[in-house]
Amino acid sequence: MAEKNAPYHAIIVGGGFYGCSLAVALARQGGKVLLCEQEESLLTRASFNNQARVHNGYHYPRSVLTALRSRVNFPRWVSAYRGCVVDDFEKYYAIARRFSKVSAQQFRSMMRRIDAPLEPAPKHVTKLFNSALIEQVFSVREFAFDAVKLRAMMEADLKEAGVEVMYRTRAVKLAQDGSSIRVSLLHDGHETATSATHVFNCTYSHINELLAASGLPLIRLKHELAEMALVEVPEMLRNLGITVMCGPFFSCMPFPARRLHTLSHVRYTPHGSWQETERASPELRDFLNHKRPASHYPYMLADSQRYLPALSECRLVDSLWEIKTVLPQTEECDSRPILFKSDSGLKNLHCVMGAKIDNIFDALAECAHL
Numbered sequence: 001m002a003e004k005n006a007p008y009h010a011i012i013v014g015g016g017f018y019g020c021s022l023a024v025a026l027a028r029q030g031g032k033v034l035l036c037e038q039e040e041s042l043l044t045r046a047s048f049n050n051q052a053r054v055h056n057g058y059h060y061p062r063s064v065l066t067a068l069r070s071r072v073n074f075p076r077w078v079s080a081y082r083g084c085v086v087d088d089f090e091k092y093y094a095i096a097r098r099f100s101k102v103s104a105q106q107f108r109s110m111m112r113r114i115d116a117p118l119e120p121a122p123k124h125v126t127k128l129f130n131s132a133l134i135e136q137v138f139s140v141r142e143f144a145f146d147a148v149k150l151r152a153m154m155e156a157d158l159k160e161a162g163v164e165v166m167y168r169t170r171a172v173k174l175a176q177d178g179s180s181i182r183v184s185l186l187h188d189g190h191e192t193a194t195s196a197t198h199v200f201n202c203t204y205s206h207i208n209e210l211l212a213a214s215g216l217p218l219i220r221l222k223h224e225l226a227e228m229a230l231v232e233v234p235e236m237l238r239n240l241g242i243t244v245m246c247g248p249f250f251s252c253m254p255f256p257a258r259r260l261h262t263l264s265h266v267r268y269t270p271h272g273s274w275q276e277t278e279r280a281s282p283e284l285r286d287f288l289n290h291k292r293p294a295s296h297y298p299y300m301l302a303d304s305q306r307y308l309p310a311l312s313e314c315r316l317v318d319s320l321w322e323i324k325t326v327l328p329q330t331e332e333c334d335s336r337p338i339l340f341k342s343d344s345g346l347k348n349l350h351c352v353m354g355a356k357i358d359n360i361f362d363a364l365a366e367c368a369h370l
């Protein structure tokens, strides 16, 4: 087995938005950093296959802490990643009359509490909704991001910070090696190993896979196989992003990386969920083997168009599929804190999972304490 000689200050496993951002931050502090990513390029998984929403608090009316953190992080994210931010569309949140977990009044007072700008939507927009099902529509300030541009920005930042990046390289096992951690890697089918003082497991839905392969304790996570339809919306919706809150409803958001919109539905986007166990679940194995279930788009559309009739003119182009992973304890109030677990079975092994891209600043703050 080939051995790399120079140990690193940090090895980051996983080249999504979180792994790349941590690698850049650590390298800028002067450490020698290696980033390994199993795919051909960076940001191909959850950091690409998501709703592309830059959160500003509106999505979390039942969790004041999550709403407030997004509110604080929003201007920072927009400023730090300006080149990837898409703000040339109007954004509306609508509150359903029935089955909603918040009323329009509750939504309004929560947004006032976190100081999130909110106004009644103009008449020409309100008229798009079915007033029998929608209590009120609000005009808000929320943006989207272009994941292709974000990838290019991350590549440039990694290069400028001097991070060594290994593509097509899978971390297969971690083990204590004196005061360092030894990382076994599979690169283009060849096994190699190297070591570092700190290792960051930033593999999102694969966090437990690497822990299990290393014989380390698992972290309680909940996974969901998610489908977001990629649609061409009719002209009258092209410049809009719409979210109906708060319960089994839907979002229709611009997806700049493909110049389409995503249509996602709280009830139909999930194709099954499972808690972490010792063995990979059948859904995970099928997903990894590129097997996809039949699309739920017809159900998403049938329900969404009751609230927003213009959606009936959407044209399905494709679907984005991804495993969405959350901390199970956050399900009740729909909060989205980060996971930052240090000494996760090994000294200086840190498992990091951001629930949203704006949480990156919370992860970087934790990292600065190490």
Ligand SMILES: Cc1cc2nc3c(=O)[nH]c(=O)nc-3n(C[C@H](O)[C@H](O)[C@H](O)COP(=O)(O)OP(=O)(O)OC[C@H]3O[C@@H](n4cnc5c(N)ncnc54)[C@H](O)[C@@H]3O)c2cc1C
Pocket (backbone or CB within 6 Å): 013, 014, 015, 016, 017, 018, 019, 036, 037, 038, 039, 042, 043, 044, 045, 046, 047, 048, 049, 050, 051, 052, 053, 054, 055, 169, 170, 171, 172, 202, 203, 204, 205, 206, 210, 226, 228, 322, 323, 324, 325, 352, 353, 354, 355, 356, 357, 358
């Ligand atoms: C359906 C869905 C919708 C979402 N919508 C939004 C939204 O609108 N706004 C928002 O802010 N957030 C959203 N999120 C959350 C957001 O996408 C994630 O918080 C974020 O992308 C996580 O980034 P990451 O770097 O941790 O994960 P990823 O981008 O998944 O990166 C993990 C990387 O690790 C690599 N990897 C895995 N195992 C190994 C290994 N053993 N060795 C080497 N590499 C490995 C993978 O190939 C991958 O590139 C959504 C998520 C999903 C799934």
